[in-house]
Each structure stands twice: as C-alpha cells, then as structure tokens.
Amino acid sequence: MAEHLASIFGTEKDRVNCPFYFKIGACRHGDRCSRLHNKPTISQTLLLTNMYQNPALNAPPGPNGLPQPVDPRTAQEHFEDFYEDVFEELAQFGEIENLNVCDNLADHMVGNVYTKFRDEESAARALQAMQGRFYAGRPILAEFSPVTDFREATCRQYEENTCSRGGYCNFMHLKPISRDLRKRLFGRYRRRRSPSVGADGKKEDVKKKEDVRRGRSRSRSRSRGPRSHEGRDSGKRRVRDDSAERRARIASWNKAKEVKHDDNGTEDGATPRVKDEPVDDALDGQGGEAVPPPQEYDQYV
Numbered sequence: 001m002a003e004h005l006a007s008i009f010g011t012e013k014d015r016v017n018c019p020f021y022f023k024i025g026a027c028r029h030g031d032r033c034s035r036l037h038n039k040p041t042i043s044q045t046l047l048l049t050n051m052y053q054n055p056a057l058n059a060p061p062g063p064n065g066l067p068q069p070v071d072p073r074t075a076q077e078h079f080e081d082f083y084e085d086v087f088e089e090l091a092q093f094g095e096i097e098n099l100n101v102c103d104n105l106a107d108h109m110v111g112n113v114y115t116k117f118r119d120e121e122s123a124a125r126a127l128q129a130m131q132g133r134f135y136a137g138r139p140i141l142a143e144f145s146p147v148t149d150f151r152e153a154t155c156r157q158y159e160e161n162t163c164s165r166g167g168y169c170n171f172m173h174l175k176p177i178s179r180d181l182r183k184r185l186f187g188r189y190r191r192r193r194s195p196s197v198g199a200d201g202k203k204e205d206v207k208k209k210e211d212v213r214r215g216r217s218r219s220r221s222r223s224r225g226p227r228s229h230e231g232r233d234s235g236k237r238r239v240r241d242d243s244a245e246r247r248a249r250i251a252s253w254n255k256a257k258e259v260k261h262d263d264n265g266t267e268d269g270a271t272p273r274v275k276d277e278p279v280d281d282a283l284d285g286q287g288g289e290a291v292p293p294p295q296e297y298d299q300y301v
Helices: 002-007 019-024 072-093 120-130 179-193 204-224 243-263
Strands: 045-048 096-101 113-117 142-145
Touching (some): 045 120, 113 120
Antiparallel strands (some): 045 113, 045 142
C-alpha cells in the first residue's frame, strides 16, 4: 500500500495531493483547492509570487479603453533589466542554477519568479533576506517551492508556438532572455568550476586522472609480480635462435629419442615381438622370398 501511494504521489491519480501545486508550485484554485498543497519546509527553489510587472499588461488605456500597445523591444529591455536586478540581488546568497519568470496571464502565475539555487542552504538565506523587502514599491512575497525540475513544469507546446490556451495555460510559459545576458550572468559559475591549467598546458583534473591511472597500474604490477613462462627466463625476453642452432637442437632431440628407444629394447622404433609368437611365412612384396623369422628375445633389456 505504501509503495502504491508513493508511486502516485503528485500525479493525477493522487486524490489527496494537488498535482499542479506539486509540479508548478501554484494552483488556480488557491486555498479553495479540494486537494492538499504540501508546502515544503526547505527547498532549493525560491518562489517570488507576482513579482514581475509586465509593461504590456500595465500600459495605460487608450481612447478605445484598451491598453496602449508597447514596443516589443522596449518591453524586452524592461524585462532584462528586471531579470538582471533580481539575479544580482539573489546571487549574493549562493550560486543560482535557474532563474525563470512566468509570462502567463492567470492570477496565480502572472509574474511569478522561480529561483533555483545550487543548495538548500543558499535558498534558506535568500528567503530570510527577502522577508519584509520591497521592489518597485510592492512587497516581495517569497516562499519555498516544490518545483525542482522545470522540464515537467514548462509547457512544451508554448516552446513550439502551438499552445492553444495562450496565457491562461496552467503550465509555465517562461519569458526568454538574450544569449549575451545569459552568458554574462551564468558564465561566472562556469569560470569558477573550470579547472586550472598547469605549466604543461594540461588541465589539473586531467592530470589528476592520469596520476590515478598510473598509480593503479603500478599497484597492479607490484601485486601480481613477474609472470613466469615455460621455456623463458623470469622477467627476460627470449632471443630467437638462428637456423643452424635450431637444426642442431632438433638433431640432438632425435638422437636422444633413438637412444631412448634402444634402451626400451627396440630397433629404429620397431615394435618388439613376444617370445613363441607365430611368424607368418608369407612372401614379401619385393623379392618373392619367404621372410625369415625375426630374432626371438628371451627378455627385455
């Protein structure tokens, strides 16, 4: 039972906990939701609710009563200024992995700022520092968020420009920033993590890995010791003989083999006959004469 509840936690099958709050950190029903919103006591992600004020939504009304149009370039510059302000303020408390701003229009998601730190301690320091603070004359509402994987919270159709729900989609529509701004803000962490280069031009982490490999190879060779091979000297490589030496060695082997056969009572490798064994008087195939009986052995020498 416990395994089943753990497997459906935060999904649509979970009838107790709100799946949208678990994935997005916000729910359109708010406190009136029929399911529980389990707010974390500690998290890597900090949520600043409704912090960003989009100038396109807050533009003064025109003669027709509708908001006056805002130049897209001006709106993007306003957003990037806001993004940089928030990043520089929160980066004082720790390394930031993600900083996302929602472009949704629904009340529970409009202007939400999600900041994911590298560790929970940095997020806790930032939350404590944001209490009672103001930005652009509005109070900052900060809290921990259960969102840690923004891939599950982001609307994939919005990234493909095919979302039919528009700004009232229940998944995050994240406002993009320019490549230069991202490189300038997040590039500082890459430089910190990049390994230093030694005098030989190799990176320190590469040199450490090579030293570890060499140490392992040395320890293995010491533990195994020199290998012994049959016909070879231990630790020395055998020198190949020339043809004259090989022929002499083969001749000595043949001579030793003949001596061994003679000691066993044989002549040129012939099989000895047992005493009183009948001899066939058949003719041989060459001279037509009867084959004389072989010499009988009284005993093996």
